[in-house]
Amino acid sequence: MAKPPSLQDVASTAGLSPATVSRFLNGSLNLPPETAERINTAIAKLNYRPNPHARSLSRGRSDTIGLVVPDVANPFFARLAAAVEHHAGQAGLGLMLCSSVNRQSRELDYIERLRRNHVDGLLFTTNHQDENHALRQAITSSRNIVVMDEDVDGTEVPKVFGDNLQGGRLAARHFLELGHHKLAYVGGSRNIMTSRERARGFADEVGAGDGEVVVELFGHYTAEYGRAAMAMLFDNHPDVTGVFIGSDQLMYGMAELARERGKRFGEHISVITYDDVGPLALLDPPLTAIHQPVEDIGRTGFDLLMKRMADDMSNPHIRLPVSIVVRDSVRPLR
Template sequence: MANLSDVAKKAGVSVTTVSRFLNGSLSLPDARAHQIRTAVDELRYVPNPHARRLSRGRSDAIGLVVPDIAGPFFARLVAAVEEEADRLGLGLVLHATLNRPARELRYLDSLRMRHLDGMIFVTNRAADSALLAAVRSCQHLVLLDEDVPGAKVPKVFCDNEAGGRMAGGYLAAMGHRSVLFVGGEADMVSGRRRYRGFEQEMHRVSDGPVRIERVLGRYIPETGRDAARRFLEMAPRPTAIFATSDEMLIGLIEVLRDALVTIPDDVSLLGFDDIGPLHLFAPPITAIRQPVRDLGRRALGVLLETLKTETGEAAPTEELLPVTLIERASVAPPTTRLKATANRKDMT
């Protein structure tokens, strides 16, 4: 099997010249470049990718770290990044943390040790000091979807607060004054922003007192199930529920249907994400849609911009991509009966 020295000898140039030409770091006159390409073809020389990576100090791969790939949101996000990476001819290494802190730290360490050229990192839990320290120790890192407060790295999120405002304004305009908000954990930035926008717009649009009950937890079906069980115990019950993720929404619907609660006659239901087939539900679910495909593409674009910097550091920008209200059939004005029942409780 031919090696680099054989190619150099046949082309009549030095080994260094061949090496730099083949790895793209050296431009040559057409005649000299043709000599090297001809020697490569005639000798059937195949570069050693591992040796090339060592010589260039690069892995030729970027990492994508997500909490899991089973749920519809993260599966769609992975597909979006993979599609864009493939279009650009980039290698993508996928890691699922299974929501385990130790796995998050391990994968961040692989970036710090230069096993990857860069990384798009997605967490689905409230950040702690260990995660923040690990993120701060890395270069060529972009946070996607959820924040790690205090990390001065590029970030790409949907506009969570605007989504909350859309939801609050929509429900208030439909006449709802008593709402159950099912959101992310109190320490998660996405959850706080969605609630802040929701609460502000509910109060701004409403023509009277507003009551907002809250159930907080992870963005998983069990949080939705817990919220639905608590909803069934409330007296009076809210006239609408805002579930801030598809998976929470699915858990909610499971319990409500078992309890023979009819949507939207007994309670209106509004979702967030709109990644799953919510249009196939009965009734189709109104939701705030995240631009998941655009999120994945933009995160990769931002990462590639950081790879072009000499230091590996990039300005700690935060890009917010717009969300959209998709109106279907799961939200309706509260009936006179529901409205009167909800109004019996003192509003706050």
């Protein structure tokens, strides 16, 4: 197979130095029309295709940003990735999508890639506690990084989250309005911000409305933990009539266990889930949910990263409002 023509081949054919051709192609050098025509003629004759990666590295950047997510199969993170990809494409940037499978060792590796200039900036999401403060140290020592969705305690970088406290309050009000006063919360780890805040907003509003959070169950944002939590509620807390579920992934496991027990959401126990990124309106019954503005989180995170890459070293922490989408999984208490 013939070797593709190189920049040096173009320069030789045009009778110019490689540096002159390189600067002309990068737009950093204006040449007389006849000289520019010699370069263009050589390019056409050789069918030369510039290497965009090499060109960007020669300018000290990759024209690529990274996005680290715990699990690309999770609909929430898949939609977040699609939003970031859209805005990166509009800005002429490539996107390197990195799935950490929620392992800190992989997250640290991707942050190290940023430091090695494999990407110009990094949008970072995690879904677990920062073990031994390793993430905090890595993020703090990195320049162009933005944290989204889940906090990493102790880091002072731009951040964007949904308003978890507001989400908990909205869920509580809806339960109380329909007569439910014996309630439960099922969420992720007690050690991560999203789970703590959703639980706190929910408990504060339930207490203000003379209701009771009978039990809080903290585990993991997974369907597997959802199954276990639903079994615990049915077996140990039969007085609970409404459950606030901290994520759609948890809800799928809870729904599976409920079906196996012959129980229906809305009819035997009322539920509100969090995220609203799956086809919840198509379920039976359609599920009431706290809607996270995933696309807005992606857009805002991207905008913050662009400012950071343009040497804006401020560290805004942005909370985007959430909303409740009322469907049919909370019925008035008989």
